[in-house]
Amino acid sequence: MNVFHKVTLEALKKNRTRTTVTIIGIALSTALSTAVTTSVSSLQHFLMTDEIERCGSYHVSMNDADPSAYQTLSANAEVKDIVYLDPIGYAMAGSENDYKPYLYLAGMSEHFTDLVSVRLISGEMPENSHEILIPEHLYSNGNISYSVGDTLTLEVGDRMIDQHTLTQHNPYTPPEELEDEQIPERFAARETVTYTVCGIYERPAFEEFSAPGYTCLTVDADDVPSEEALALWYTVKHPSRVYDFMNEIQLHGNSHTDLLMYKGISRFDGYLAVLYGLTAILIALIAFGSISLIYNAFSISVSERTKQFGLLSSIGATKKQLRHMVRFESFCVSIIGIPAGLVIGIVGIGITLLCVGSKFSALTESGQTMHLHASIPALVIAIVVSMLTVHLSAWIPSRRATKVSAVEAIRQSTDIRQERRPIKTPKWIYKLFGLSGMLGQKYFKRSRKKYRATVLSLFMSVVLFISSASFTTMLQNSVTSVFTKNQYDLRFYMEDCDMSTDAIRELLLADENVTSCAVTIPAYADGSMASDAFSEQAVKAEYLFGRESEIEGEVGSFLQLQFVDDTTFREYLKANGLNEADYMDPAHPQGVCVDKIITFDEEKGKYIDMNLFQCDSFDFHAKYTPLLEGYQFYGYEGDNGEIAVYRNEDGEETQLTGEEARVRRTLHIGTVLHEIPYFSDTNGVPEVYYPASVMEAVIGGTTPYERRNDANFVMTAPDHEAAVQSLHTALIEHHLPVSHLYDVTADHENEHNLIVIIKVFSLGFIVLISLIAVANVFNSISTNVALRRREFAMLRSIGMTSRGLQKMMNFECILYGTRALMFGLPVSAAMSLLIWHTIHHGLESGYQFPWQAMCFAIFSVFAVVFITMLYAMSKIYHDNPMDALKNDNL
Amino acid sequence: MVILQTEHLCKTYGSGENAVHALNDVSLTIHKGEFVAIIGPSGSGKSTLLHILGGVDQPTSGKVWMNGSDVYAQNDEELAIFRRRQVGLIYQFYNLIPVLDVTENITLPVLMDGQEVNQERLAELVETLGLKGREKHLPNQLSGGQQQRVSIGRALMNAPAVLLADEPTGNLDSKNSQEIVSLLRLSNQKYGQTLIIITHDENIALQADRIIAIEDGRITRDEVLRG
Structure with missing residues (x-):
């Protein structure tokens, strides 16, 4: 080890805090790059496995x-x-x-x-x-x-x-x-x-x-x-x-293009181009954040040691030797930081995938789990990026250090460089914040370049944090808005089935994993009902807006009818304390209405429950199209749609007009309940349940009656996956279509999994990049404070109190914070709006301003800055002003 | 009238075998309006004594009385205010605040007190110090002599009872040195301020009313030249 190495090592040991922060910075940056590259390689491997599972491994x-x-x-x-x-x-x-x-x-x-x-x-x-x-x-x-x-x-x-x-x-x-x-x-x-x-x-x-x-x-x-x-x-x-x-x-x-593409062989095709592009952007962001951190660390170390360089230079050290010293320093911190970062990155992604890997099955047909796959190229890229980052960060300050002449370096006159023009501060700052505020402002303005790195890292963290937070929230909202959860777990549907619905229900219920099964045959009722039946909430939400009726005192409305198998219906009546005789008599059919609907509240930007009716029972005047023997309803014609057109199998047409073209039915709703049963298909309209046995009495002779044999079998199964497995076998045995069985809960879980994946990865990214920013801010603020030791001592020696000094530093903190937020908040708001624009298509979720994330960002920015400043100043307070003043005087 | 008095002042750096006694049982009395020169070889304890007199360094033992009150009986806050109002410190390396211009540097102690600047006094000081026309200059736009004048201006601005100067001419040529001493002497005579100056320059020392020589932390000579 030559003398230069020894000096460098001693300097690193002496400034233990800064060395530690630098190593942490390098480790974080490497960890983040490794996390990104190994995530991509794992994803690639996962897609490849899925492709092989789905199609095969041929080329x-x-x-x-x-x-x-x-x-x-x-x-x-x-x-x-x-x-x-x-x-x-x-x-x-x-x-x-x-x-x-x-x-x-x-x-x-x-x-x-x-x-x-x-x-x-x-x-x-x-x-x-x-x-x-x-x-x-x-x-x-x-x-x-x-x-x-x-x-x-x-x-x-x-x-x-x-x-x-x-x-x-x-x-x-x-x-x-x-x-x-x-x-x-x-x-x-x-x-x-x-x-x-x-x-x-x-x-x-x-x-x-x-x-x-x-x-x-x-x-x-x-x-x-x-x-x-x-x-x-x-x-x-x-x-x-x-x-x-x-x-x-x-x-x-x-060629098996997809598989080859995942193996990295092929022209740059869409999918991979996006993946690689995204990776490049993320790595660029990381590198940018890290360079500013690591550069700061080196630049600080160099300026702290300018005097040392000057001394070495005055006794004959060449510029090359001095530059070599800085590079040796970068080598020393890298040799610990980079391997540590690699391990942290791999272990981090490994643990993450261990926890959420299974949730990736939502993304594929074959239901694969994503495992950690740290490929060699992925690791090499991470290492190279980190090495370049460190090297670049050390190279710039090392050049600066050697440009300064020996005497200047010894005098440290360039340490805190200052522009040769007066620094103006607005008068109101002095009036409002006193001398401390004015001084703070002047110091802040003096070395803009130095502060820029701090402000920039804060700015970046703010923007990244808010935009990714609003991205996750919006994605979550949009996904949940499309997939409001049904209460049942599985659905099996049959059209024109030869087997009786009861027999199918028995078959499904026979499965040990199915706890309940209801057969529902959907129909509808379009017509009108008394306007005063609607609740205030419904009126307020403009539920009836624009719905007119030809009957006085009534408004146009729509009901979803569900004809439920008699057994289930009986149980339902019993559970709600209703009398069978009132509701199961085909001669006087009465329906049970559930008026609770889930609707999207534009103002609140989320889904809310709403009870539509304020009455206990009501009559609904429905209008239907009549059935015509041997013909199928084709559509309405005429100016007011008064002609119903029918066609038979040979394409011959016939018409019905006027009242003939309408079947009017009054549906008696015997009771209005407010709780949604498990067999409901919640879709934003009130549902009316009838027993299947009264179906003909209610809608017989009308067009919906044509579909009386299309049934949904909705089931609850606590272990829905096991139920799907066992039902598959049962359905195949009975020659029933397996593809008609839907695992509704799994669908919902898959959507939820997608959100979890997005959340975990974006949160991980935000946390790590924020940590880099925090380390950056910590390093630059604490060193700036350390470099100004003499100035602080000076101020104290001419009578500035500790409180005054603290006030000055607080003011500087506020300047850092507000500067970062002044740019960060509008940019983040714009970003979140941009994200909303990209993902809102086809979804009804409105734009939500990311208030929460913003408040958190504001709080965190000031917290980080103030805590760092307090830490740095605590060292200054322990200084004897005279020691500081004497320090380094020549 | 006694303005400044020390009793058995000791200052020790380090401890045990490494202990260095910068001041060793120093007791002295200085009267109002006196011009005292402190001389002695490097490391004799001159600067330490001056800084302890100015309230910027704590003595290990002993007492300092200024205008009859115990300086080091005050808390940090009171001590800061004491430094601001009662003493003016002048250093060899000026120690100006680089971000403040000439006027701001001079008025710093007043601004720190949150008081209105006495414009008449400021103008008079600027005039006397020969800084007219340079009020808006930053320290790095001034020569060494000019910078030292600014630091004298800062020390004089609050009209402190005691002016303490630590080798104020150590960094200046002989012409500038003489000018600075004349300025200090002027303020000593004009405002009746007590002036304590550390110097290596025999010519400057000989202009003082009293010379105190220090060696190894002890007063070896205390000679009144005039008075």
């Missing part, structure tokens, strides 16, 4: 490939793995989907699932060429159901037009949609094959939307590709060369 796929292509590729040394799907043929499926009439049978080669994703729902993978996997959408989309263990005997053949064989990539056109000159395709049966259903799997990603057949997978019998058009998937040994390889091999294929 290139080829449709309708020539068998020779398989041979060529297999023989190529660059190809790592290759799998294929050997077409067996088509069979008629009997599907209800006009565009998908076939089953498409194909044999998987060995190791097929290594490269292509096949996701089992139930059963097992086929083990021989007589076992078959059936896709789930054969039922949900085609309404054909098979169960595991079923035997299928199929006429297998080809789709032909003339002598051409058609493949999965040639969509099917139903004969009635063909143009005159088009030749319809025909099905040419080849053989009869019997298969056993071994499992049900999710619709494969490789089956195109317009594919004419439901893909059923078996095992390729001979494991040798046939002479027909194959589907191929392969991986290459050097993924980075995949695009070159595809060009070289001259075989038309589709």
Whole structure:
């Protein structure tokens, strides 16, 4: 160790506080960069895993490939793995989907699932060429159901037009949609094959939307590709060369662009460009914040040591040696700060992902959890950014230090540089704040550059804090406004079901995870009711605004009707102390109304509960369109919509006019309740519940009655995930569409998870960047105070009291704070408005001024500044003014 | 009339083996209007004595009486006010406030007191100190001699009873030095202020009414030249 290193190390040891703050600053900055880069690499890895889970890990796929292509590729040394799907043929499926009439049978080669994703729902993978996997959408989309263990005997053949064989990539056109000159395709049966259903799997990603057949997978019998058009998937040994390889091999294929993109191979595409762009912005922000902090630390250390430099220089140290000293100092603090920061960053993100990683499943189809994936490039970027930051921060002051001449340096005359013109302060400052205020203002104005770093870091923290806080709040509001939570957990819906609703309800209730199940058939009532039935709250909220009625004393209104299965309805009546005889008599049907609605309050900017009615019962005069036998209602025509138009199956039209075109019904609402039951579909209109048994009496002969067989089965299940699992099996067994089962709670949780993710990450970012700012402010203020030791001593020696000194410093604090807030608050307000503009589309949430965040920011800014100043001044107070005055005098 | 009196004044820096006795049992009496020069080699304790007399440094033991009141019996706040009103301190390195202009630096003790500046007195001081036309200059726009005049102006502004000058000419050439001493002498005679000056310059010392020599923290000679 040479003398310069020794001097530097001693200086670092002597200024323990500043060295510590500098190391903390470097560690924080590195931690933040590492956190950003590892988050991105983890996200990338997560997206990649999801893509593999959803589609497979192949690099290139080829449709309708020539068998020779398989041979060529297999023989190529660059190809790592290759799998294929050997077409067996088509069979008629009997599907209800006009565009998908076939089953498409194909044999998987060995190791097929290594490269292509096949996701089992139930059963097992086929083990021989007589076992078959059936896709789930054969039922949900085609309404054909098979169960595991079923035997299928199929006429297998080809789709032909003339002598051409058609493949999965040639969509099917139903004969009635063909143009005159088009030749319809025909099905040419080849053989009869019997298969056993071994499992049900999710619709494969490789089956195109317009594919004419439901893909059923078996095992390729001979494991040798046939002479027909194959589907191929392969991986290459050097993924980075995949695009070159595809060009070289001259075989038309589709690259697995998404996967390759997540691996970082590809042109800069949208998704990744945004991700990388965002990362770059965040890192730039961090670097900016850190440079100002670390630069300050070095610049302070350099000015404190200018005298030392002067002395060394006067006894013969070269400029290079002096610069080397500063660089050595930066090396010393980096060697501790950077590794510490790396560890903090990785551990921080690791813990964060451990806590919220599972919530990322909301973002993907495959429901993956996000794990920490600290890739080497991510760490290298973080280290390089931090090293550059430190180096740059040390380089500027080191140049300045060596530019000063030896004598000047010894005299420290440039330490607190001053402009050669008088510093003017407004008179009112002296009048209002006295001498202390005037001095404070003058000191503040004197070294603007020095203060700029402090003010800038405060400004940045304020803007970042407020804008990210308002971003999270707004996002949260907008998400919750779209997803107001229903009280039930699961919903299953059926249209025109063959099975009785009671039977389905029994089936669902039989599941051990389902605690209650109600069948609701929705309908509506449009008409009018007495205007005095409405509560003050409803009138005030302008709920009735613009709703007129032809009946005097009434206003136009709308009710949501729900016909609830009798069992549930009976329980509901009992729970509310209502008499069955009053409400379940088809001869005199009476409804139960729940008038509580959840509505958005523009003023308050949030959702509020509202009770619409002030009466206990009322009559509702509804108007319906009548049903016409053999016809379907088509629409209203005429100036006032007085003509109802109907069409039959052959497209023939008929009309009803005047009173004929209207069915008037009076709905008797026997009681108004205020609590929403679990089977309610809260949507901002009052709901009226009837037992299903009175449905015909209430809406029979009207158009809503047409949909009497469309039922919702709403269920409560404390463990909704387990319920979905077990119901899946039950539904498949009973040939009911699995895709009609909705996990409402999971949807809600996913939305909530998204908010949690945003909150955790933005909060983490805000906290860390604010810490950097705090360290920055701390460093620059405390050192500024230390550098002014002599001036303070001077003021004290000519009679300034400690209180006066404190007052002066307080005034400076106020100047720092107000300066930072003066720019910070308007910019943050503008930012939050900008954010609102970006995310408010399609949402009714109004702009909310971020008052809370602003108040917090104002408080924090002053707290940080004052606390730092108090700390710094406490050292000054312990000074003997004479010692300080004598200090460094030459 | 006695204005300043010290009793068994001691000041020790450090402790144990490292203890340095800057002042060792110094007792002296100074009368109103006296011009006292304190002389002695470097490190003899001259500056320490002056600073303790001015209320800026605490004695380890002993007492300082100014106008009959015990200076160090006062609390911090009172001591600050004492420094502001009763004494004027002049340093070798001027110690002006760099952000304040000439006028502001001179009037600083008045401003600190929150009082109105006596414009007549200010004008007279500026005139006497030869700073006319430079009122709005900042310290770094002035020469050493001018800066020292500003610091004298600051010391005189509140018309303190005692003026304490710590080698006021140590940083100046002989012409400037003579001018500064003349100014101090003038204020001593004109306003009847007590002037205590530390100097290495024999010529300046010989202009004083009394010379006190200090060595190793003790008074070795106390000689009245005129009076």
